[in-house]
């Protein structure tokens with residue numbers, strides 16, 4: 001019997017996750033698969049409320065540990081309410097960011113010690129690790145130019161205002177995560193043409209997950 005899959009899209013702000021996820025969804029639909037497109041944070045009703053706290057420019061008082069726990073709370077809801085039921089129903093779940101972003105942004109980027117949450121993570125999140133993770137890499141310089149093109153301030157969120165060195169640390173974090181689990185990660189150069197990247201993603205789905 002066919003079982004569902006969880007495929008996550010990871011990488012720095014503006015690396016092309018949403019662009020590639022949308023194209024992957026269209027390709028899978030054309031191949032006859034049923035797809036659930038979702039995102040982190042915010043895949044559930046509770047998650048939408050958490051997202052509005054996390055991305056609000058006025059929330060300068062948000063503590064780093066509070067931010068971390070909000071992301072985890074959202075993820076647990078998201079897994080239990082939508083991702084796992086969809087996988088059980090045989091769907092392919094495409095998720096825009098997942099736990100790797102927490103480790104890269106909060107751990108490597110902000111320098112938080114994630115050992116305090118290890119127990120929650122190993123019980124509630126790690127057992128449901130993605131079947132495949134697409135990591136798109138771009139340089140911090142490319143981030144700056146892509147984000148500058150988002151003209152309206154309202155379109156920028158709190159993370160867009162982070163520094164160049166922060167993004168360099170996050171990028172290093174993603175690289176180390178990918179190196180530690182090469183069987184789960186597919187690392188692609190996000191500076192290539194959109195269609196070239198899309199073809200590489202389709203190749204990965206065919207070869208790693210036998211989706212065709």
Ligand SMILES: Nc1ncnc2c1ncn2[C@@H]1O[C@H](COP(=O)(O)OP(=O)(O)OP(=O)(O)O)[C@@H](O)[C@H]1O
Pocket residue numbers: 011012013014015016017018019020146149190191192193194197
């Ligand atoms: N391969 C590419 N080459 C050039 N521009 C691209 C490429 N992929 C995406 N873009 C453009 O870069 C911008 C950011 O892309 P997108 O929104 O897909 O990134 P993202 O990773 O989802 O960003 P965020 O983390 O902020 O959600 C968009 O304007 C998009 O059209």
Ligand SMILES: [Mg+2]
Pocket residue numbers: 017018019096
């Ligand atoms: Mg996006």
